[in-house]
Amino acid sequence: MTGPATSEGQWIHRFHPSDESEFRIVCFPHAGGSASYYYGLSETLAPELDVLAVQYPGRQDRRAEGCVEDFTELADRSYAALRRAEDGRPCVFFGHSMGSILAFEVARRYQDDTGAPPAWLFASGYPAPSRLRGGTVHRRDDAGVVDELRAVGGTDPVYLENKHLAAAILFAVRGDYTAIENHPRTTGVRLDCPITMMVGDDDPHTTVAEAEAWGEHTAGAFALHVFRGGHFYLDTHHREVTGIISGTVREVSVSGV
Numbered sequence: 087m088t089g090p091a092t093s094e095g096q097w098i099h100r101f102h103p104s105d106e107s108e109f110r111i112v113c114f115p116h117a118g119g120s121a122s123y124y125y126g127l128s129e130t131l132a133p134e135l136d137v138l139a140v141q142y143p144g145r146q147d148r149r150a151e152g153c154v155e156d157f158t159e160l161a162d163r164s165y166a167a168l169r170r171a172e173d174g175r176p177c178v179f180f181g182h183s184m185g186s187i188l189a190f191e192v193a194r195r196y197q198d199d200t201g202a203p204p205a206w207l208f209a210s211g212y213p214a215p216s217r218l219r220g221g222t223v224h225r226r227d228d229a230g231v232v233d234e235l236r237a238v239g240g241t242d243p244v245y246l247e248n249k250h251l252a253a254a255i256l257f258a259v260r261g262d263y264t265a266i267e268n269h270p271r272t273t274g275v276r277l278d279c280p281i282t283m284m285v286g287d288d289d290p291h292t293t294v295a296e297a298e299a300w301g302e303h304t305a306g307a308f309a310l311h312v313f314r315g316g317h318f319y320l321d322t323h324h325r326e327v328t329g330i331i332s333g334t335v336r337e338v339s340v341s342g343v
């Protein structure tokens with residue numbers, strides 16, 4: 087399911103517009119993922135937060151555009167789209183897996199260009215920018231990419247068994263993995279905003295030590311939450327994840343942290 091997109095190149099979807107909320111939260115999907123992955127999170131957080139979900143090129147309503155296989159370009163274009171969508175309200179960012187690195191890079195651009203990063207960054211399910219592993223999944227044949235998707239979870243096996251549905255999924259997955267697996271590590275860069283990191287204790291892509299390293303990338307407060315589960319732990323810990331987000335934003339609202 088996809089919601090109405092803005093006229094800004096369909097980069098931003100708002101499933102439950104909340105124009106009266108004090109804060110907006112911008113959500114960045116995982117590799118191969120789409121804005122619709124955050125429909126449930128939007129439904130839970132609205133109307134307290136106005137949820138904006140980023141839709142990368144190369145999937146769903148943007149499939150005809152092709153994927154952006156250069157991560158710097160993806161960050162630049164995401165940043166430009168969000169600047170166009172600004173309405174004066176403060177934002178927090180949430181990114182899962184590859185989306186956490188994209189959230190960091192877009193926050194970095196806000197900080198460099200405007201002097202003000204988002205009010206908070208929530209990262210999930212991926213090593214810190216200084217601990218990126220690289221990888222070769224994007225070079226595998228289709229069967230090899232399917233093996234990766236089965237290993238990390240998050241994709242209904244029924245989709246992988248249907249060649250037409252699988253083809254659409256693999257197109258986006260390969261493009262996104264090309265971008266993130268070739269993105270170099272970033273060291274010595276700190277955001278001025280606090281960072282909260284969330285990870286599953288059995289995530290094949292992120293160890294607890296790699297998650298803790300996110301603390302090196304903030305000049306503010308840092309918190310780490312470890313959940314039982316794998317790479318898509320948040321699918322079974324939806325209530326806890328949204329509770330952490332909403333509770334943190336309430337604290338920011340009251341204290342101005």
